Amino acid sequence: MQNLAQLVDILGRQTPTDGSHRCPLPGVKLIRSSSPTMPMPVIYEPTLCLVAQGRKRAMLGNSSYVYDPTSYLIASVDLPVMGSVIEATPDRPYLCLQIDLDMDVLGEMIVRYPPRSSQQPAKAAGLSLNRTTPPLLDAAIRLARLLETPEDIDALAPLAMSEILYRLLSGESGATIRQMAQSDSRLNQIARAIVWIKTHFRDACPIEMAAEIAGMSRSTFHVHFKATTSLSPLEYRTHLRLQEAQRLMVGSGLDAASAGFEVGYASPSQFSRDYSRIFGMPPSKHVAGLKHEPASPSRRSERAAAA
Numbered sequence: 001m002q003n004l005a006q007l008v009d010i011l012g013r014q015t016p017t018d019g020s021h022r023c024p025l026p027g028v029k030l031i032r033s034s035s036p037t038m039p040m041p042v043i044y045e046p047t048l049c050l051v052a053q054g055r056k057r058a059m060l061g062n063s064s065y066v067y068d069p070t071s072y073l074i075a076s077v078d079l080p081v082m083g084s085v086i087e088a089t090p091d092r093p094y095l096c097l098q099i100d101l102d103m104d105v106l107g108e109m110i111v112r113y114p115p116r117s118s119q120q121p122a123k124a125a126g127l128s129l130n131r132t133t134p135p136l137l138d139a140a141i142r143l144a145r146l147l148e149t150p151e152d153i154d155a156l157a158p159l160a161m162s163e164i165l166y167r168l169l170s171g172e173s174g175a176t177i178r179q180m181a182q183s184d185s186r187l188n189q190i191a192r193a194i195v196w197i198k199t200h201f202r203d204a205c206p207i208e209m210a211a212e213i214a215g216m217s218r219s220t221f222h223v224h225f226k227a228t229t230s231l232s233p234l235e236y237r238t239h240l241r242l243q244e245a246q247r248l249m250v251g252s253g254l255d256a257a258s259a260g261f262e263v264g265y266a267s268p269s270q271f272s273r274d275y276s277r278i279f280g281m282p283p284s285k286h287v288a289g290l291k292h293e294p295a296s297p298s299r300r301s302e303r304a305a306a307a
Contacts, residue, residue, distance in 0.1 A: 003141060004069055007052040007141050008052045008053050010141070011095040011097065012032075023147060025146065025153060026157065028097065029098040030097060030098075033093060034090045034093045036084070036088055037084050039083065040082065040084065041080060041243040042081060042082075044058065044081050045075065046075055046078070046101040046103070046180060047075050047098055048072060048164070048168065049098050050072045050096065050099070050137075050140050051096050051097075053069065053094060053095045054092065054096075056068075056083065056086060058073065059081060059083075060126065061229075061231050061235070062230070065127050066129075067129055068087070070132055071129045072132050073128070074130065076179070076187055077126050077180075077191045078195070078198060080236065080239035097140055097143075102161075102165075106169075109162070109165055115178060128176055131171075136168070139167055142160045143157065165177075186224050186228075190214060190225055192213055193210040193214040194236070196210050197210050197233065197240070201237050201240040201244075202241070207233045207237065238274055238278070241263040241274075242274060242275055242278050244262075244263045245260055245263045245275070249283065249287040256275075
């Protein structure tokens, strides 16, 4: 608990306002929210989310992932989720250290540090929760503390980051982390297909082309894709389309029909049905509520933050 208090103190001083804060540490964001937030669609990229204080929920399909200081979240592939801070107050704000996972560095580390005999093979999981251990927390504190001595970042940040990745490899998340960095793993094959779908989600290309990118048969691809993302390939593409459509309606002022057309829908009625199914109400009503909702700091942070 004393170590956790150190991380809370550092992140609290480095995030004077709510929101997602870039910092001098490469691949690191600091996130703060002083109140709970409404669920908002975000894309989780391969990342480590380490909470120092508060609690957050990520919804992927029908699966719920709640993480707090006792557990960290690993996103192994790009995933469209609904994220919301569920525990935060002005006196005890939600504070999170988000670290991008560098595949090149991980690839080198899995060669240098082979799996331990006690490590069990992991199923390909897009999101996973794991117990936060004292060694991992200590390494995260050393990384965060460098923000107080920025002149040391170039020399010491790579060492602290390597220790964090080592702790992930040697801990409960080790098998998943290894699959992320192995080019021939099922997880990596699905990740390649996800990159293709993200690039072509507006197009009318048959989703089966993603199976070819993954190097799998159509049936095998569907099984492994859903096991990884909790969504079918078509459902995944639909989530990407609807998230982008919502951004266009809220941020660019497009009407529902135009936004639906921009993201690949030929039928306005189909777009409205899909939107209502995912977000719980028709697009025009939902977007009107978002536009007229008070722009509190915590709300702005939820739109900006992925963790």
